[in-house]
Amino acid sequence: xxxxxxxxxxxxxxxxxxxxxxxxxxxxxxxxxxxxxxxxxxxxxxxxxxxxxxxxxxxxxxxxxxxxxxxxxxxxxxxxxxxxxxxxxxxxxxxxxxxxxxxxxxxxxxxxxxxxxxxxxxxxxxxxxxxxxxxxxxxxxxxxxxxxxxxxxxxxxxxxxxxxxxxxxxxxxxxxxxxxxxxxxxxxxxxxxxxxxxxxxxxxxxxxxxxxxxxxxxxxxxxxxxxxxxxxxxxxxxxxxxxxxxxxxxxxxxxxxxxxxxxxxxxxxxxxxxxxxxxxxxxxxxxxxxxxxxxxxxxxxxxxxxxxxxxxxxxxxxxxxxxxxxxxxxxxxxxxxxxxxxxxxxxxxxxxxxxxxxxxxxxxxxxxxxxxxxxxxx
Amino acid sequence: xxxxxxxxxxxxxxxxxxxxxxxxxxxxxxxxxxxxxxxxxxxxxxxxxxxxxxxxxxxxxxxxxxxxxxxxxxxxxxxxxxxxxxxxxxxxxxxxxxxxxxxxxxxxxxxxxxxxxxxxxxxxxxxxxxxxxxxxxxxxxxxxxxxxxxxxxxxxxxxxxxxxxxxxxxxxxxxxxxxxxxxxxxxxxxxxxxxxxxxxxxxxxxxxxxxxxxxxxxxxxxxxxxxxxxxxxxxxxxxxxxxxxxxxxxxxxxxxxxxxxxxxxxxxxxxxxxxxx
Amino acid sequence: xxxxxxxxxxxxxxxxxxxxxxxxxxxxxxxxxxxxxxxxxxxxxxxxxxxxxxxxxxxxxxxxxxxxxxxxxxxxxxxxxxxxxxxxxxxxxxxxxxxxxxxxxxxxxxxxxxxxxxxxxxxxxxxxxxxxxxxxxxxxxxxxxxxxxxxxxxxxxxxxxxxxxxxxxxxxxxxxxxxxxx
Numbered sequence: 041x042x043x044x045x046x047x048x049x050x051x052x053x054x055x056x057x058x059x060x061x062x063x064x065x066x067x068x069x070x071x072x073x074x075x076x077x078x079x080x081x082x083x084x085x086x087x088x089x090x091x092x093x094x095x096x097x098x099x100x101x102x103x104x105x106x107x108x109x110x111x112x113x114x115x116x117x118x119x120x121x122x123x124x125x126x127x128x129x130x131x132x133x134x135x136x137x138x139x140x141x142x143x144x145x146x147x148x149x150x151x152x153x154x155x156x157x158x159x160x161x162x163x164x165x166x167x168x169x170x171x172x173x174x175x176x177x178x179x180x181x182x183x184x185x186x187x188x189x190x191x192x193x194x195x196x197x198x199x200x201x202x203x204x205x206x207x208x209x210x211x212x213x214x215x216x217x218x219x220x221x222x223x224x225x226x227x228x229x230x231x232x233x234x235x236x237x238x239x240x241x242x243x244x245x246x247x248x249x250x251x252x253x254x255x256x257x258x259x260x261x262x263x264x265x266x267x268x269x270x271x272x273x274x275x276x277x278x279x280x281x282x283x284x285x286x287x288x289x290x291x292x293x294x295x296x297x298x299x300x301x302x303x304x305x306x307x308x309x310x311x312x313x314x315x316x317x318x319x320x321x322x323x324x325x326x327x328x329x330x331x332x333x334x335x336x337x338x339x340x341x342x343x344x345x346x347x348x349x350x351x352x353x354x355x356x357x358x359x360x361x362x363x364x365x366x367x368x369x370x371x372x373x374x375x376x377x378x379x380x381x382x383x384x385x386x387x388x389x390x391x392x393x394x395x396x397x398x399x400x401x402x403x404x405x406x407x408x409x410x411x412x413x414x415x416x417x418x
Numbered sequence: 419x420x421x422x423x424x425x426x427x428x429x430x431x432x433x434x435x436x437x438x439x440x441x442x443x444x445x446x447x448x449x450x451x452x453x454x455x456x457x458x459x460x461x462x463x464x465x466x467x468x469x470x471x472x473x474x475x476x477x478x479x480x481x482x483x484x485x486x487x488x489x490x491x492x493x494x495x496x497x498x499x500x501x502x503x504x505x506x507x508x509x510x511x512x513x514x515x516x517x518x519x520x521x522x523x524x525x526x527x528x529x530x531x532x533x534x535x536x537x538x539x540x541x542x543x544x545x546x547x548x549x550x551x552x553x554x555x556x557x558x559x560x561x562x563x564x565x566x567x568x569x570x571x572x573x574x575x576x577x578x579x580x581x582x583x584x585x586x587x588x589x590x591x592x593x594x595x596x597x598x599x600x601x602x603x604x605x606x607x608x609x610x611x612x613x614x615x616x617x618x619x620x621x622x623x624x625x626x627x628x629x630x631x632x633x634x635x636x637x638x639x640x641x642x643x644x645x646x647x648x649x650x651x652x653x654x655x656x657x658x659x660x661x662x663x664x665x666x667x668x669x670x671x672x673x674x675x676x677x678x679x680x681x682x683x684x685x686x687x688x689x690x691x692x693x694x695x
Numbered sequence: 696x697x698x699x700x701x702x703x704x705x706x707x708x709x710x711x712x713x714x715x716x717x718x719x720x721x722x723x724x725x726x727x728x729x730x731x732x733x734x735x736x737x738x739x740x741x742x743x744x745x746x747x748x749x750x751x752x753x754x755x756x757x758x759x760x761x762x763x764x765x766x767x768x769x770x771x772x773x774x775x776x777x778x779x780x781x782x783x784x785x786x787x788x789x790x791x792x793x794x795x796x797x798x799x800x801x802x803x804x805x806x807x808x809x810x811x812x813x814x815x816x817x818x819x820x821x822x823x824x825x826x827x828x829x830x831x832x833x834x835x836x837x838x839x840x841x842x843x844x845x846x847x848x849x850x851x852x853x854x855x856x857x858x859x860x861x862x863x864x865x866x867x868x869x870x871x872x873x874x875x876x877x
Contacts, residue, residue: 089689093683097493099522102490109499110498111501113502113505115501263482263502267460267482269484270485272485272486
């Protein structure tokens with residue numbers, strides 16, 4: 041049954057599916073892959089109840105392709121996968137980014153590379169989420185650390201993608217995806233939904249890639265009377281291919297500027313006791329929860345610790361890190377990878393604070409005690 | 419001669435990129451005459467393509483047009499058709515795009531019987547990348563990646579797609595342009611998945627390497643090797659060696675995918691209403 | 696208050712469902728809860744494990760470290776997990792399947808023929824997970840019986856509510872008796 045307002049126990053993947061529907065998702069295409077499969081199963085059941093559509097495609101590439109097509113026809117669209125499938129989807133993600141087609145791509149991270157450990161958590165896809173497709177391109181990456189946050193953050197993912205016409209990668213991990221927690225499902229009327237900007241001009245005046253002040257071109261649905269061309273080739277304002285240097289450069293620069301314009305509106309960070317922190321932690325996903333525990337344990341033992349919990353990984357929340365680095369002696373970055381965002385934290389800290397990574401890559405989540413020990417070392 | 423169909427063209431985007439003698443313009447003309455014969459509104463037609471020479475066609479057409487990634491046109495088209503079943507979704511693709519990198523999407527769309535029409539411009543070669551062999555290159559032909567002659571056997575794409583479950587499968591040629599147009603019109607009018615293989619010529623990268631120096635040589639080859647299905651039915655297997663059949667190769671009635679999904683929605687909503695009650 | 700519970704046994708015993716129902720009962724009681732489980736080949740036929748953390752305030756780290764309560768429903772699970780219990784904690788043992796219990800220091804061990812109770816008294820062996828849940832609710836103070844019964848009713852397949860509630864109540868009753876006897 042569809043979620044009614046109220047308090048419920050929900051699995052992370054279930055919250056992702058139900059939050060997406062609450063956000064207006066009406067088309068999902070996917071391919072079964074652990075540990076994301078419950079998202080597809082849930083949506084196969086629920087989407088038709090709201091008049092939405094679900095399709096299990098023949099492969100991962102077909103899935104990303106189908107959601108871009110559906111989005112062009114006006115449906116809020118999503119696909120869900122894990123590392124191997126995410127790798128396969130990269131060309132399509134680049135297409136969506138370049139053609140500015142709103143869509144949400146969920147990647148429930150597992151241990152990799154290759155098949156890895158399908159049923160165990162990792163955070164190894166952080167850099168791939170940013171740089172997985174070829175060429176410079178705008179992309180936004182959100183990362184929840186609880187089931188309740190999954191529900192609310194996936195709604196943001198859709199709103200952001202529609203508002204800015206940028207694909208949003210929703211980067212979960214196996215722990216958050218499979219655990220069950222309390223979710224307070226809000227009344228549908230309380231959920232703020234954002235729609236893509238629509239053309240305000242007659243079809244014969246419509247320039248599909250001419251952006252206004254906010255750098256986001258208005259988007260018409262296929263079949264709505266605005267006949268236009270969409271191509272993955274470099275295109276000018278009319279949407280048609282171009283190889284002219286000024287136009288090629290102009291597109292790249294507008295997309296980059298659009299990303300920068302969006303950044304303050306799409307950067308979500310929770311801070312815990314950072315104001316007087318001598319040592320800080322930068323963490324995301326399930327690791328941020330071990331970090332929160334480590335902060336409390338450290339404080340109980342007299343060590344002034346604090347936490348920057350990033351819910352937006354890209355654009356990287358450099359400003360938050362810089363501010364904390366000005367006061368803290370050191371920043372510890374625990375990650376279930378060999379050190380990915382630690383490099384960004386180093387860049388943003390710019391020598392103001394010592395930055396120390398903490399890696400765990402054995403298919404087990406990082407524990408509060410491990411983080412605490414690292415806090416004591418630095 | 420059929421009526422000109424220039425009102426469907428974005429003439430401001432001309433000249434097109436195709437080489438002199440290329441058959442793609444003839445095939446595209448057949449597509450447009452088919453659309454014209456059905457009296458379709460421009461706004462209700464959505465043309466989707468992948469990568470390759472044929473896939474540049476949508477850019478010249480005044481419909482809702484989408485030029486996607488290599489091989490994936492049918493998958494993009496599936497999303498469009500699902501989101502807006504009322505659209506006439508037509509995929510224009512080439513032999514490399516449809517039969518190699520996109521082969522999986524082709525057979526699965528046919529299996530689902532989703533209401534998409536696919537026209538495959540088969541010129542037996544990768545033209546855009548200047549002449550590598552494709553899954554449709556005849557055995558023994560020369561190509562830049564088959565300098566000693568192609569040792570692979572080509573697909574019979576029509577048999578493949580029909581076996582996978584398509585509702586309508588036909589083959590025509592650039593030489594038999596009027597027939598081709600009629601076949602495409604019937605394909606578009608088909609409710610389920612329809613597929614037309616259009617044999618066309620690439621004098622630049624296929625013909626020159628394979629003893630057919632001009633477009634005329636290649637059109638003659640099409641004329642001499644095509645056998646209408648009715649005639650082929652009376653010929654022996656030996657007589658058909660080296661020839662190919664043209665015309666309607668398979669028609670069947672099966673439920674169309676988006677209609678089936680509409681029934682899923684109905685069932686799900688009924689269940690939901692019952693649970694609420 | 697933070698209580699960590701591990702339900703362990705073998706695949707097919709319904710331990711994950713028992714964990715989910717326990718977690719839902721905790722929500723009905725107004726507390727915070729996280730339920731996790733082991734996945735993968737080891738969850739199929741082999742060892743199976745569900746974990747529930749119950750707390751008054753938001754739960755940071757969602758994984759069980761040292762459990763306060765351990766349910767063991769197979770010899771293998773008993774060998775692996777019984778001794779991981781926190782000092783002062785409790786191990787609930789399904790005597791039907793577990794013949795030897797290792798020395799568990801400073802924790803209470805409650806033995807109960809859970810699977811036999813399900814088979815012979817509740818009437819279906821498949822309700823062993825509900826008997827076990829009843830036992831945990833009855834003696835480990837993890838959720839109120841009212842909340843647990845509501846959670847059972849809402850989660851089990853339609854038409855099996857009475858059977859499952861019967862098993863749940865049997866577990867609660869027999870566990871309380873067993874606890875009195877230890």
